[in-house]
Amino acid sequence: xxxxxxxxxxxxxxxxxxxxxxxxxxxxxxxxxxxxxxxxxxxxxxxxxxxxxxxxxxxxxxxxxxxxxxxxxxxxxxxxxxxxxxxxxxxxxxxxxxxxxxxxxxxxxxxxxxxxxxxxxxxxxxxxxxxxxxxxxxxxxxxxxxxxxxxxxxxxxxxxxxxxxxxxxxxxxxxxxxxxxxxxxxxxxxxxxxxxxxxxxxxxxxxxxxxxxxxxxxxxxxxxxxxxxxxxxxxxxxxxxxxxxxxxxxxxxxxxxxxxxxxxxxxxxxxxxxxxxxxxxxxxxxxxxxxxxxx
Numbered sequence: 001x002x003x004x005x006x007x008x009x010x011x012x013x014x015x016x017x018x019x020x021x022x023x024x025x026x027x028x029x030x031x032x033x034x035x036x037x038x039x040x041x042x043x044x045x046x047x048x049x050x051x052x053x054x055x056x057x058x059x060x061x062x063x064x065x066x067x068x069x070x071x072x073x074x075x076x077x078x079x080x081x082x083x084x085x086x087x088x089x090x091x092x093x094x095x096x097x098x099x100x101x102x103x104x105x106x107x108x109x110x111x112x113x114x115x116x117x118x119x120x121x122x123x124x125x126x127x128x129x130x131x132x133x134x135x136x137x138x139x140x141x142x143x144x145x146x147x148x149x150x151x152x153x154x155x156x157x158x159x160x161x162x163x164x165x166x167x168x169x170x171x172x173x174x175x176x177x178x179x180x181x182x183x184x185x186x187x188x189x190x191x192x193x194x195x196x197x198x199x200x201x202x203x204x205x206x207x208x209x210x211x212x213x214x215x216x217x218x219x220x221x222x223x224x225x226x227x228x229x230x231x232x233x234x235x236x237x238x239x240x241x242x243x244x245x246x247x248x249x250x251x252x253x254x255x256x257x258x259x260x261x262x263x264x265x266x267x268x269x270x271x272x273x274x275x276x277x278x279x280x281x282x283x284x285x286x287x288x289x290x291x292x293x294x295x
Contacts, residue, residue, distance in 0.1 A: 012049030014078040016112030019047040021065040114230035136185025187291035194284035209270035
């Protein structure tokens with residue numbers, strides 16, 4: 001199971017996965033609609049999580065997309081979770097999605113979002129980490145650098161990083177200066193990481209801002225992500241990563257909206273994008289100079 005969650009949330013996950021499979025197959029929405037014998041907006045409604053899909057339609061699409069077996073299993077499980085069950089949940093209760101497959105759900109949301117907003121107070125965000133930085137983080141936890149989990153993490157992050165070159169996706173980061181100054185792996189690793197970061201944020205679809213330690217304004221900084229989707233009927237989803245699992249919130253709307261407002265306040269406290277890039281560049285030069293001095 002993917003964990004407890006609203007039917008709407010599960011539909012969005014299923015829709016994002018079906019869209020990914022359709023695009024990978026090189027097909028248009030109209031192609032899929034024709035196979036189902038439905039109106040052209042049927043696929044659009046399914047992929048945005050607005051409309052449902054029955055078993056026969058799902059199997060027809062999976063066959064049309066020539067979906068790998070592991071993806072078929074995942075889609076069937078998501079589809080099962082979109083069917084109404086008996087019992088009425090409390091309307092005011094925030095929906096929490098927990099379970100061993102949380103990362104698969106996270107990747108579906110990440111690939112399906114048109115806008116991603118993320119805060120980080122302690123470390124450089126995963127999408128922006130160099131291989132050396134990632135490996136050093138594992139080493140600091142006592143994990144063997146040749147361990148499979150290290151190789152898998154590096155590989156998956158490289159795959160995820162492809163979205164940064166997709167101009168259809170906008171990514172916004174707000175980082176604390178502490179995340180940039182925390183020594184992970186020593187001066188050489190940090191110099192490489194900061195230099196990479198200063199160049200990566202030049203991309204047109206990336207905006208990164210830094211909150212300096214001496215900022216005169218203050219806004220509570222909790223690490224979270226907001227996924228926003230390019231459809232007016234699909235609500236934002238807030239993501240929290242916890243020790244061995246993850247938490248997702250998509251309701252009540254007022255709670256989700258609070259996180260959007262908090263992100264805007266953090267952007268207001270932070271240096272501007274150009275100032276932040278210069279700040280990172282100067283910090284990279286300082287760390288590189290220390291490395292050189294140490295020989």
